[in-house]
Amino acid sequence: MKNKKVGVISGKGGVGKTSLVASLAYLTENDRDINSIVIDCDVDAPNLALILSPSPNNNLKRKDVYSTLKASFQKEKCTQCKRCIDDHFCEFNALSWDFDNNIPLIDYLSCEGCGACKLLCQGYAFEINPVKSGEIIYYISDIGIPIVYGKTRLGSTTSGKLVTECKSYIEKLDGLEKINLIIIDGPPGIGCPVIATISGLDYLIIVTEPTPSGLHDLKRTIELVQNFKIPFGIVINKFNIDTPFQVEFKKYFNETGFDIIGKIPFDLTIPEAMSYAKPVIEFNHESEASKAIKNIYTQIKNILWNGK
Numbered sequence: 001m002k003n004k005k006v007g008v009i010s011g012k013g014g015v016g017k018t019s020l021v022a023s024l025a026y027l028t029e030n031d032r033d034i035n036s037i038v039i040d041c042d043v044d045a046p047n048l049a050l051i052l053s054p055s056p057n058n059n060l061k062r063k064d065v066y067s068t069l070k071a072s073f074q075k076e077k078c079t080q081c082k083r084c085i086d087d088h089f090c091e092f093n094a095l096s097w098d099f100d101n102n103i104p105l106i107d108y109l110s111c112e113g114c115g116a117c118k119l120l121c122q123g124y125a126f127e128i129n130p131v132k133s134g135e136i137i138y139y140i141s142d143i144g145i146p147i148v149y150g151k152t153r154l155g156s157t158t159s160g161k162l163v164t165e166c167k168s169y170i171e172k173l174d175g176l177e178k179i180n181l182i183i184i185d186g187p188p189g190i191g192c193p194v195i196a197t198i199s200g201l202d203y204l205i206i207v208t209e210p211t212p213s214g215l216h217d218l219k220r221t222i223e224l225v226q227n228f229k230i231p232f233g234i235v236i237n238k239f240n241i242d243t244p245f246q247v248e249f250k251k252y253f254n255e256t257g258f259d260i261i262g263k264i265p266f267d268l269t270i271p272e273a274m275s276y277a278k279p280v281i282e283f284n285h286e287s288e289a290s291k292a293i294k295n296i297y298t299q300i301k302n303i304l305w306n307g308k
């Protein structure tokens with residue numbers, strides 16, 4: 001079977017994206033046709049590892065990523081002219097004056113690495129260097145699936161680059177030729193990390209829920225995905241919650257005709273499974289939510305390999 005890459009995204013956080021990814025991964029482990037790997041590209045808040053945790057005695061592999069630029073200061077070159085402060089070199093307010101030592105101070109978290117201070121200082125007292133922006137972690141989960149995830153360092157401004165590094169990381173893994181399904185848990189929103197996540201994928205699952213914010217963010221996500229011309233299907237989580245907004249929500253799908261590939265009912269076994277840090281399908285494979293996810297899994301396989 002040809003290797004396929006499927007991403008699970010949602011414009012809005014908290015709609016069940018990671019929970020769905022964990023259950024899909026669990027289903028692949030019990031499917032003799034599929035060898036999968038999962039990448040958590042939600043690098044600002046990776047939490048798939050909480051559900052698909054490392055197997056006991058499994059050695060995690062870690063790789064530092066240096067993709068954020070920050071300014072550093074070389075005291076020996078500074079003439080203490082104070083122009084960097086008086087002439088307001090830094091648009092990001094990352095520079096302040098240390099009156100005790102008569103030198104500028106750089107606020108690491110505020111510095112965007114723009115390079116203006118380096119350009120403007122006549123003493124050449126500033127340098128711009130890459131610093132650690134996060135790390136990539138690789139392990140085999142307790143259900144037997146390899147997991148890769150990225151974790152952004154506090155103050156890093158380059159989540160999109162870390163996402164790209166995560167996706168590239170798996171290309172060097174031993175045994176990649178046996179993998180025929182790459183499942184990617186994407187970040188919420190429509191910004192740079194999402195764009196880095198979805199580029200080059202074969203198919204996208206967009207998870208939403210029948211709420212005003214769910215529909216609002218779904219529309220923005222679809223607009224983004226259509227720009228990239230990636231085929232997609234929609235999963236509606238808690239599709240049967242009783243709310244007056246259901247009328248408008250259903251009207252949207254009737255009018256647009258977008259492909260709904262699954263509807264997951266409101267089911268208390270999902271939060272219960274989360275409290276045990278398990279995929280719902282492992283926790284209770286007969287629950288209504290699990291049955292719906294099994295249908296979604298079958299649909300995805302059909303779409304990816306049979307084109308329907």
Ligand code: SF4
Pocket residue numbers: 077078079080081082083084085103104120121122123124125126
């Ligand atoms: S860092 Fe540069 S601009 Fe700032 S006080 Fe020193 S020499 Fe002057």
Ligand code: SF4
Pocket residue numbers: 070071089090091092093094095106110111112113114115116117118128
């Ligand atoms: S690199 Fe840019 S953001 Fe950072 S301290 Fe210098 S001027 Fe400010």
